[in-house]
Amino acid sequence: MIRIDSVTKRYPDGTVAVDRLSLEIPDRSITVLVGPSGCGKTTTLRMINRMVEPTEGTILLDGEDVQHQPVTTLRRNMGYVIQNAGLFQHRTIADNIATVPRMLGWGKQRARERAAELMERVGLDASLARRYPYQLSGGQQQRVGVARALAADPPVLLMDEPFSAVDPVVRKGLQDELLRLQDELGKTIVFVTHDIDEAIRLGTMVAVLREGGRLAQYAPPAELLSNPADAFVEDFLGADRGIRRLSFYTSDALELTTDAVVPADAPAERLAAVEAPYLLVTDVDGRPRGWRERGSDGDRLLSYGRPFRPGVDSLRAALDCAVLSPTGWAVAVDADGKVTGVVSQQTIGEAIRAAHTHAEPDAGEDPARGEDEKVAG
């Protein structure tokens, strides 16, 4: 565990970049430092690997003051990833990734094998190994940066706005990749961003910093969304807090009904037995085809929209399906895309109220996944 204990950093010109910051950073999880520009995120990160020395306070790594550890040992145990990846432009991708292993005295062959293994890990095609950084897209370069930081298998990864320079679509891909990697590798990651959505998406714990390097709140993302500590945090979180928080609740408990689900070739008596105003028509395999208005001839079906997977998708995803559905009912499907039932906006609304009153957000053992797949695991 990394423990930041009442740390202050005052630069020689008098700027207080970090002001009496205390944080416990748990092992094998992603802790995000988030806040507006200039609030001391980079300074905090760099004090962990001693690129910057604190003016006051201590930083402990597994109970030991980092001040007492040789910088080389410390940094070997801490991969460091920055914006724009910071690659060596005159070295190939493979050589970039092999930098630290080579420094540690690994043989050429072993370092090369390690680079190849890591390229695969971070989703880079082996054919890119001999290219130079300028021949790669921004997203690919960022992956190289992550691979390079992982090369010597350090237990800690420090990441400073690693995805800030790429477009939103690429960024989401890199975030997904980081979560997947983290599932496999279980590093202790300290991740800096100014983007609160990124923080909420990636963080197991999120530290919100404010100008002057002061801690505004330190909490799991679901708690930030439900209980911002003050007006600054609330403002920083932005709009739709309530909706976004639903990402942390499972759709598992939604009560589905199958009364209104009918196969396309169902006999007339079966159709007549449906009391709901709309029927969900399925194909021979049980997959959704569309909604049919009760009493209509069934030639024209309304779109069933985007279905959700109970237990895999969050309540937010289920609500979104219902809101987008022309009938106000969401369609639930299993892994094969077969309909398992339908659920109304009203039922989802009741589940949301129940979740808020009875349960803590489902941030359980495997929190924070996609925008509306937070509970997917």
Ligand SMILES: Nc1ncnc2c1ncn2[C@@H]1O[C@H](COP(=O)(O)OP(=O)(O)O)[C@@H](O)[C@H]1O
């Ligand atoms: N080397 C430095 N000398 C003086 N002031 C600095 C130095 N580095 C950063 N600062 C100042 O410290 C504050 C925090 O900077 P920084 O840690 O880079 O914030 P962030 O990463 O959150 O944008 C800012 O006011 C910045 O201008």
Ligand SMILES: [Mg+2]
């Ligand atoms: Mg910074």
